Amino acid sequence: MNLQGIVAVSGKPGLWKALSQNKTGFILESLDAQKTKLVANLSTAKLAALDEITIFGYDDDIKLTDIFARIKAAQNVPDAKVDGKKLREFFNEVAPDHDEEKVYASDMKKVISWYHLLKDMPFFKEEEAAAEPLVEEVAPVEGEKPAVVKVKKAPVTTAPKAVTKQPAPKAASKPKAVSKPRRAE
Template identity: 65%
Template sequence: MNLRGIVSVTGRPGLFKLIGQNKTGFILESLDEKRVKIVVNISTAKMASLEDITIFGTEDDIKLIDIFEKMKGLSSLPDAKKDSGDKLRAFFNEVAPDHDEERVYSSDIKKIINWFVILKGFPLFDEEAPAPLDAEAVGEDKKVEREELAK
């Protein structure tokens, strides 16, 4: 699953794809049907990459990617807008059985379900996540590029 570049912005509904950066902030494109492009100011907005989000667990935190993988295998999802908190909690116990029930609220569960509904129409679930960049290898690549430019 490849969630790199998919972010949530505090105070804005939905999810966004990071498409660039300018002097004042990040350029984002909404993942809904409107595909609205916005610039989010670095100093005033908080963004969270879905790749880095974790959920409170009883022992260790649970990665959002792992929860999405389990949700992907299910045939039906609860309706986050209509179903009761008890039904949402029962569903979440199925996909994340070791989550901390005291610190993971119904609003968090609703948000995760809504994010999954947005993302399930994209090919992200079939893509492999890119390997993390190795700082040493990046430094070697830059050194090679400088040497080639010097010739």
């Protein structure tokens, strides 16, 4: 699943797709049927990218993408509106090492509702581009010198930069003529 550019906005329900960026924030489009547009100002809104969200675990945090993959493989995915006990049972199946004291029922409802929103999207069904291995291992042959290991460069990914419009330089203006005050006669 490819969740690049999908964000959750604090204070706004649902999920949003980042369309572009301006100098104050991002232009977002909702993933629901209304396709509502929103300009999220970075100084006032908090954005969380879905591919970077993690769930508290006992040993290590669990990536949300891993939980979505396990939910996709699960047989019976409950609705987000079922009671907390049933959600906890389901969450114990798909993320057995999550920290039950730190992961609340509201968090589980949010994850399940996000899954139901994303499961029919085409980008959710596609696989992420497989990265080439960084190191190619070569087995040594008896009686020969040790093999040289070739290192491949990692693919470079950059986020689009915001285009800011610079104000045009002001033309030099002529100083205004200063009139001398008249003397009273």
